[in-house]
Amino acid sequence: MIELTRRATFSASHYYWNEAWSQEKNEAVFGRCARRNGHGHNYTLEVTVAGEADPVTGFVVDLKWLKDVIEHEVLAAYDHRHLNLEVPEFSEQKLIPTTENIAISAWKRLELAVSKAGGARLSRLRVYETPEIFAEYRGEK
Amino acid sequence: MATAYFGRRYTLSASHRLHADSLSNEENRATYGKCNNPHGHGHNYVVEVLVGGEVDGETGMVVNMASLDATVQTAVLDRFDHTNLNFDPLFVNQVPTTENLTKAVFDVLKEALPAGKLEYVRVEETENNFFQYQGQ
Numbered sequence: 048m049i050e051l052t053r054r055a056t057f058s059a060s061h062y063y064w065n066e067a068w069s070q071e072k073n074e075a076v077f078g079r080c081a082r083r084n085g086h087g088h089n090y091t092l093e094v095t096v097a098g099e100a101d102p103v104t105g106f107v108v109d110l111k112w113l114k115d116v117i118e119h120e121v122l123a124a125y126d127h128r129h130l131n132l133e134v135p136e137f138s139e140q141k142l143i144p145t146t147e148n149i150a151i152s153a154w155k156r157l158e159l160a161v162s163k164a165g166g167a168r169l170s171r172l173r174v175y176e177t178p179e180i181f182a183e184y185r186g187e188k
Numbered sequence: 189m190a191t192a193y194f195g196r197r198y199t200l201s202a203s204h205r206l207h208a209d210s211l212s213n214e215e216n217r218a219t220y221g222k223c224n225n226p227h228g229h230g231h232n233y234v235v236e237v238l239v240g241g242e243v244d245g246e247t248g249m250v251v252n253m254a255s256l257d258a259t260v261q262t263a264v265l266d267r268f269d270h271t272n273l274n275f276d277p278l279f280v281n282q283v284p285t286t287e288n289l290t291k292a293v294f295d296v297l298k299e300a301l302p303a304g305k306l307e308y309v310r311v312e313e314t315e316n317n318f319f320q321y322q323g324q
Contacts, residue, residue: 065246076247078254143248147192151243180253183193183238
């Protein structure tokens with residue numbers, strides 16, 4: 048089995064806020080991330096798919112195809128958006144767009160499209176909020 | 189909720205000298221080369237920590253970064269940053285290779301971690317070499 052990873056970047060804003068909590072508690076738990084006007088990051092997405100290399104093409108998946116899938120499924124929704132206000136999985140479900148939740152949400156957006164490619168499956172998804180802060184999801188329930 | 193992983197990278201600057209007391213001076217030089225130079229040398233180490241666990245339904249987090257930072261600061265950075273590793277009690281009886289430093293950081297952090305399971309510790313000695321330990 049081979050793992051293949053494609054990186055992509057997007058820029059977005061967000062804030063951390065739990066509607067069920069008081070302002071004091073939100074500020075105590077989330078600190079500067081709780082400021083209601085939000086703040087932004089240059090996120091880096093690392094999408095890893097696993098599979099066997101096709102005997103004819105030598106590809107696990109076509110990287111151009113994977114690049115396009117990431118663009119359609121994730122970047123088109125997240126890039127230059129306010130995650131809390133404009134991205135349905137966060138805005139409609141009141142899900143806090145933490146790095147962990149962004150990783151899980153991006154996984155859900157990619158899983159079906161990647162599985163349609165045939166042999167490959169989504170294996171790991173990393174979201175870097177900064178070069179020093181990241182979250183990873185491996186599809187574990 | 190789902191299991192996810194939260195990762196964080198820290199830097200620490202420290203010096204060390206690779207020298208095994210059980211080897212002769214010649215053997216040490218042959219084994220460790222310039223890393224055996226008598227007065228030691230230093231690195232800007234990068235310590236990458238990955239913590240796994242359930243994503244908390246209230247916070248959306250595996251671990252609160254402020255708590256993780258505070259723990260790493262107290263348990264690791266305050267102990268090793270701007271020190272000579274050879275003088276740490278952990279390295280009295282073992283050579284402070286980055287392999288051994290990685291294990292030491294893992295063991296120290298595993299004890300002190302506020303929440304979640306320590307998935308791995310990776311220590312980058314330079315941009316071109318790094319070591320990872322998962323507790324096995």
